[in-house]
Every structure is written in structure tokens, then in C-alpha cells.
Amino acid sequence: MRAVRTRSQERILNLLKSIKQGISAQDIYVELRNRNQSMGLATVYRSLESLKLEGLVQVRTLGNGEALYNLAQQDKHHLTCLQCGASIPINQCPVHDLEGQLQSTHKFKIFYHTLEFFGLCTQCQLAQTAD
Structure with missing residues (x-):
């Protein structure tokens, strides 16, 4: 049975479908405002949490603590540099x-x-x- 989603959750899902890469909650907030679909930052976080618990959105926390959200379509694997923050996707x-x-x-x-x-x-x- 599909859960009933709020308008905010649907807007976030549609945004994530169009972005196709990880994005922070703050950037979701800004992007929705740019698209004239404003919502409060707290609503963005609550909606992301609900979507995560439903298995529709996954979160990846970078070495600097930043959380990136995207659709839970496939498993994600990375090599992440602790010095410069570069993140290299791996397929295995x-x-x-x-x-x-x-x-x-x-x-x-x-x-x-x-x-x-x-x-x-x-x-x-x-x-x-070199040092």
C-alpha cells in the first residue's frame, strides 16, 4: 500500500527526479524557492525524513558532515578523500x-x-x- 504523501514530499520527489544527483537539504530549499514552490527549511527536513523512512530517498553523509539526498534507485559506493573531499564513485x-x-x-x-x-x-x- 502506497503511503499518502504531502504536497511538500511530492515537490521534493519531483525535484530529486529532475536533479539526478545528491543535493543537500539547504540546496533543495533554495531550488524549490527558485521554482516558486517555497516551503520552510524545517518542512524540507521533515519531508526528507519521511521519504527516507519510506525507502524512497537515501542520504549520504560526506566526510565534512554534509548530508546529500537523492532518490533511492540504486546502491551508491564511493572512495572519498579525507584531505580534499573528492568523492570517486565506484561500480563494484x-x-x-x-x-x-x-x-x-x-x-x-x-x-x-x-x-x-x-x-x-x-x-x-x-x-x-612533497612536504
């Missing part, structure tokens, strides 16, 4: 089999998963050795 996923096992053994409905490795990119490694 070693945990898909584990996900299926966990759903089965724990009777747990998994909407999506993220996998993120933190370290130093090539440029930051070179800069460290």
Missing part, C-alpha cells in the same frame, strides 16, 4: 550477496545500502610526500 559491489542473506535470515527489508571508503586520493598523497 562486494555486498549484494550479503544483502540478500541478511534480508532472508533477519527478515529485514533493506531499501538500499551504501559503501564508502575513506582515505587519500593520489593528488593528496603526492602533496603529502
